[in-house]
Amino acid sequence: MTTALITGGTAGIGKAFADSFARSGYHLILVARNPERLDTVAEELRGLGAPEVETLPADLVTEEGRAAVEARLADADRPVDFLVNNAGFDLGKAFTKTSAEDEERLLDVHVLAPMRLTHAALPGMIARGRGAVINVASVAAFVPRGTYSAAKAWALSFSESLAAELRGTGVRAMALCPGFTHTEFHQRADIETTSVPGWMWLDAEYVVENALRDLRRGLPVSVPGPQYKVLTAASRYVPRGVRTRVSRSMSKRW
Numbered sequence: 576m577t578t579a580l581i582t583g584g585t586a587g588i589g590k591a592f593a594d595s596f597a598r599s600g601y602h603l604i605l606v607a608r609n610p611e612r613l614d615t616v617a618e619e620l621r622g623l624g625a626p627e628v629e630t631l632p633a634d635l636v637t638e639e640g641r642a643a644v645e646a647r648l649a650d651a652d653r654p655v656d657f658l659v660n661n662a663g664f665d666l667g668k669a670f671t672k673t674s675a676e677d678e679e680r681l682l683d684v685h686v687l688a689p690m691r692l693t694h695a696a697l698p699g700m701i702a703r704g705r706g707a708v709i710n711v712a713s714v715a716a717f718v719p720r721g722t723y724s725a726a727k728a729w730a731l732s733f734s735e736s737l738a739a740e741l742r743g744t745g746v747r748a749m750a751l752c753p754g755f756t757h758t759e760f761h762q763r764a765d766i767e768t769t770s771v772p773g774w775m776w777l778d779a780e781y782v783v784e785n786a787l788r789d790l791r792r793g794l795p796v797s798v799p800g801p802q803y804k805v806l807t808a809a810s811r812y813v814p815r816g817v818r819t820r821v822s823r824s825m826s827k828r829w
């Protein structure tokens with residue numbers, strides 16, 4: 576039986592991964608902060624077909640929270656085959672309007688936690704000759720916009736490097752780079768989205784379906800949606816200075 580651990584598995588993209596894995600009969604481990612919501616979602620996933628759902632309340636901003644998840648991933652008696660580093664949030668403000676502590680929290684969740692959890696999970700996966708790590712990055716990885724984009728660029732670069740390093744081990748790594756996706760993300764960060772055109776929005780289920788298909792195909796990077804495939808491919812031909820200016824003009828709305 577496949578066992579999958581999903582950080583941020585109680586809402587949005589993480590919940591869509593959990594739903595899909597539950598329907599495939601995976602044993603699930605869900606990580607998030609809110610224990611009541613973890614229990615409610617776990618019950619729902621059992622109803623969808625997950626034979627077992629473990630809940631692991633942890634705040635990935637804290638050393639204690641990260642250590643608890645690392646310990647579960649490194650437990651050789653209860654192997655984890657699939658790690659989805661998905662938990663995340665945005666600050667919804669330009670860098671000069673946030674506190675350094677908030678920026679640090681963002682890096683803890685988007686960079687430090689995925690690095691530490693991947694490090695804990697990989698030795699067992701490699702020894703067993705099977706496994707996968709998906710790091711949920713973003714199309715923001717392709718456009719400079721504050722610490723959030725920088726953290727997502729890290730996730731993209733890290734995953735591409737890992738995918739190459741793991742070749743021949745039976746373990747895969749992939750960065751998932753969604754564009755605007757209907758979840759709780761924007762509301763939580765108080766980000767105004769009424770000006771985002773309808774064609775730019777994706778559903779979390781669609782994002783996850785595409786990601787799992789791309790992982791099966793062995794791709795190191797998954798960009799769901801034809802509109803974002805075109806935009807990210809085109810961005811390679813736009814000089815970095817132009818991308819930064821466009822991004823700065825968008826950030827003035829903050």
Ligand SMILES: NC(=O)c1ccc[n+]([C@@H]2O[C@H](COP(=O)([O-])OP(=O)(O)OC[C@H]3O[C@@H](n4cnc5c(N)ncnc54)[C@H](OP(=O)(O)O)[C@@H]3O)[C@@H](O)[C@H]2O)c1
Pocket residue numbers: 582583584585586587588589606607608609612633634635636661662663664684711712713714752753754755756757758759760761763
């Ligand atoms: N939605 C988009 O447009 C979009 C686009 C590109 C990339 N992404 C990326 O997709 C990932 C998932 O975002 P989403 O849109 O699905 O967001 P969401 O609907 O707000 O869900 C976030 C999940 O992460 C958990 N979480 C947040 N902070 C946490 C912490 N400190 N420790 C542990 N768990 C935490 C939340 O549960 P608790 O609150 O209970 O902890 C929740 O389960 C993020 O990495 C985000 O950057 C989103």
